[in-house]
Amino acid sequence: MFQIPRGTRDFTPEEMEKRRYVESHMRSTFTSFGYREIQTPMFENLELFTAKSGEGIIEEIYAFKDKGGRDLALRPELTAPVMRFYVEKLQMEPKPLKLFYFGSCFRYDRPQKGRYREFQQAGCELIGTNTTEAYAELIALAYLLLKNIGLTNINVNIGNLTILSAVFDRLGLSKDQRKHLIPLIDKSLFDDVQTVLSECGLEPKKAQDFVTFLQTSDKEKIKKFVKGDPVAENEFTNLEKMLDLLGSSFQIKNYQIKLSIVRGLDYYKGLVFEIEAPILGAEKQLCGGGAYELVPLFGGTDVPTVGFAIGFDRAILALETEKFSFPKKQLDAFVIPVNEEMIQKSLQLAQILRQNNVTVDVDLLRRGVGKALKYANTLNVKTVLLVGPKELETDSVTLRDMKTGNQELVKISDVLSKVKNM
RNA sequence: GCCUGAGUAGUGUAGUCUGGCAACAUAUGGGACUGUGGAUCCUUUGUGCCGGGUUCAAAUCCCGGCUCGGGCCCCA
Known part of the structure; x- marks a missing residue:
């Protein structure tokens, strides 16, 4: 060592x-x-x-x-x-x-x-x-x-x-x-x-x-x-x-x-x-x-x-x-691909958001939604985006507000403005 | 350079006095579990600061070193 x-x-x-x-x-x-x-x-x-x-x-x-x-x-x-x-x-x-x-x-x-x-x-x-x-x-x-x-x-x-x-x-x-x-x-x-x-x-x-x-x-x-x-x-x-x-x-x-x-x-x-x-x-x-x-x-x-x-x-x-409380940096969004077929779409979505000054991380471990959510929680992110086949049928993703736990279906075209206004 | 206290998994600790088991919590990866499981349970990984000595046997006792903390010296 x-x-x-x-x-x-x-x-x-x-x-x-x-x-x-x-x-x-x-x-x-x-x-x-x-x-x-x-x-x-x-x-x-x-x-x-x-x-x-x-x-x-x-x-x-x-x-x-x-x-x-x-x-x-x-x-x-x-x-x-x-x-x-x-x-x-x-x-x-x-x-x-x-x-x-x-x-x-x-x-x-x-x-x-x-x-x-x-x-x-x-x-x-x-x-x-x-x-x-x-x-x-x-x-x-x-x-x-x-x-x-x-x-x-x-x-x-x-x-x-x-x-x-x-x-x-x-x-x-x-x-x-x-x-x-x-x-x-x-x-x-x-x-x-x-x-x-x-x-x-x-x-x-x-x-x-x-x-x-x-x-x-x-x-x-x-x-x-x-x-x-x-x-x-x-x-x-x-x-x-x-x-x-x-x-x-x-x-x-x-x-x-x-x-x-x-x-x-x-x-x-x-x-x-x-x-x-x-x-x-x-x-x-x-x-x-x-x-x-x-x-x-x-x-x-x-x-x-x-x-x-x-x-x-x-x-x-x-x-x-002096016990000064430093402001904590927050990640704007965490993208979770629900299964392996969703990885490409998830990376694309993350990249679009990043190009618009949103800080984004994507799950890179192919793990279950529960584990991924837990990880997102430790990262102190504002929102989680769930990318899955059900949502994609309507060109949408599930957006979860990590503070309240509320979820809603959001059109991919609206994700950027939604995340920015969280 | 001097005095003094401490060092046990990634993190926080117990055990040290009185030698014989390395333990608990948490964390990491996996699973239960093919979409909500920020939970719970199971499991995996991982620890005696380093070196020497005493002893049948050392995390424990002794010596030396290293590192950190506290106090000096110094402080451009």
């Missing part, structure tokens, strides 16, 4: 129905905002990812040599490939450029619930604008993508790395000190943050204020804290404008300012945000995004870029955890 590789999954027809449902809703949300879909290869040159994240990443991804000795890697995420695509071929497209994607990503991680070695991401990149309205629209899009698939309980957290960095500057913290602090901030270990700050020689009062600043979502408190720092002040004013737009234009109010959002990577700059579903516990983050600078790193002309990625599998997991 062969086994599925660790951390990968097979999807049953029922699961695929759910996934397609979510995917199609996301796709229509993206397109409703004027985004256009792109696709990039499943694997890239390894260097694309090491350039972005450093050599250390090789341990965490599927990297390999091909027969020509090239160093390749299965993509661990999609932002870098999309930016590679942009720099290589799309730089002269009119701005702003709105791109979205769906795709499998691969990471060599220890699998857990909501965490697999092959997983799906949905996301987008907005290239060529950094206005407050662009940012507001982007966050609204991320939020609505998750809302429109049926999630009810999600939170948006919004931070800003420029402000955080300006504050670090003002506190006179060195690069090494920041490196030490950032992981602690990321994990919300604020007591430890305060301890480290004291060790860095910061006055207790200042350290206390900083920790409060990281944890508060109160605009006035933050404003007071950044007062006198032109860079931070200006950035915060813009952040406020953006938040106003989120409320006034998109009716999104359940966001929180969270200045403790940090990203380990240096290329993120300015806006950062994440959306989480608290119902999922440890692996609750559904979406992460922000502004970043990758284009110059890849050799392109500098241009503002912002985007986000949604963990597709987690979004589905969150829906299931």
Whole structure:
């Protein structure tokens, strides 16, 4: 017996129905905002990812040599490939450029619930604008993508790395000190943050204020804290404008300012945000995004870029955890030939219906009407068409409504309209 | 990479402590049944995660591995 590789999954027809449902809703949300879909290869040159994240990443991804000795890697995420695509071929497209994607990503991680070695991401990149309205629209899009698939309980957290960095500057913290602090901030270990700050020689009062600043979502408190720092002040004013737009234009109010959002990577700059579903516990983050600078790193002309990625599998997991009832696909009709002489006629009838956008299955096992009906029942079909000699004498078939059990004799010429109106 | 729990027909479970029978439900195919049987009955198919050890005898006890779940690490 062969086994599925660790951390990968097979999807049953029922699961695929759910996934397609979510995917199609996301796709229509993206397109409703004027985004256009792109696709990039499943694997890239390894260097694309090491350039972005450093050599250390090789341990965490599927990297390999091909027969020509090239160093390749299965993509661990999609932002870098999309930016590679942009720099290589799309730089002269009119701005702003709105791109979205769906795709499998691969990471060599220890699998857990909501965490697999092959997983799906949905996301987008907005290239060529950094206005407050662009940012507001982007966050609204991320939020609505998750809302429109049926999630009810999600939170948006919004931070800003420029402000955080300006504050670090003002506190006179060195690069090494920041490196030490950032992981602690990321994990919300604020007591430890305060301890480290004291060790860095910061006055207790200042350290206390900083920790409060990281944890508060109160605009006035933050404003007071950044007062006198032109860079931070200006950035915060813009952040406020953006938040106003989120409320006034998109009716999104359940966001929180969270200045403790940090990203380990240096290329993120300015806006950062994440959306989480608290119902999922440890692996609750559904979406992460922000502004970043990758284009110059890849050799392109500098241009503002912002985007986000949604963990597709987690979004589905969150829906299931919320007990969302996915709509069930129904087959319109199931054709049962009553005996072997009726097979040809049955196939013909099914084919006519299919050509008119009716979904039809025909019994292929030459079994009795009872067994066939039972099978039809498990398929969740709307109607069954019985094709037999008695009916054919009058050019008719028996149409059975599977919900009520009612049956009627219907002329073959009328079957199409009858089935369509069920 | 670490800690922890679990793994028995396709699915859901019992049996494991206290070693000796692999069982129940459901499902799949066939039949009763040459046109209503979405039922009922009969029947078929199919199960001990893998490997080693202890033993007269292992699903059961022991060791190792694999896989899944929970918690860490990590999270581009």
